[in-house]
Structures are given as C-alpha cells and as structure tokens.
Amino acid sequence: RMGIKDVHRIWTLEEMAKGNVMFCATGVTKGSFLDGVRFTPGGAETHSIVMRSETGTVRDIRATHRFDLKPRY
Numbered sequence: 001r002m003g004i005k006d007v008h009r010i011w012t013l014e015e016m017a018k019g020n021v022m023f024c025a026t027g028v029t030k031g032s033f034l035d036g037v038r039f040t041p042g043g044a045e046t047h048s049i050v051m052r053s054e055t056g057t058v059r060d061i062r063a064t065h066r067f068d069l070k071p072r073y
Helices: none
Strands: 022-026 038-040 043-052 057-066
Touching: none
Parallel strands: none
Antiparallel strands: 022 043, 038 043, 043 057
C-alpha cells in the first residue's frame, strides 16, 4: 500500500501530482492511446507521447529506429 491508509479515497489531481509534472509513455502493444512497436526490415517504429503540465505542451512522437546504427551492449 506504500503508505496509503485509505485505499478507497478519491484523490484530486493536485494531490497526486503537484508542480511542474512531466508524463511520457511509449506503446509496447497496440492500444487505444498509443500504437505498439512495429518491426520493419532492419528496424522498428515506435509511438510515444510526452506531456508537460507547466506549459501544456503535448508531443506526439513517431520514431523510426534503425538497428544497424544502434550500438550493441
């Protein structure tokens, strides 16, 4: 429960996330909000979103990743 005493309490947005908050997510499998990873010959395509509360900025990012240019770890 991580210190939450009343698990049925309804929290306000300000109580959950105060100040300058950033949220980002990348789809892994296809969903209603983000597309999942799509593998292409030699790479992959991803769909991500980044939101910033202070400026109201929302970035919808579709990226192409080329595996031949990625380092091997």
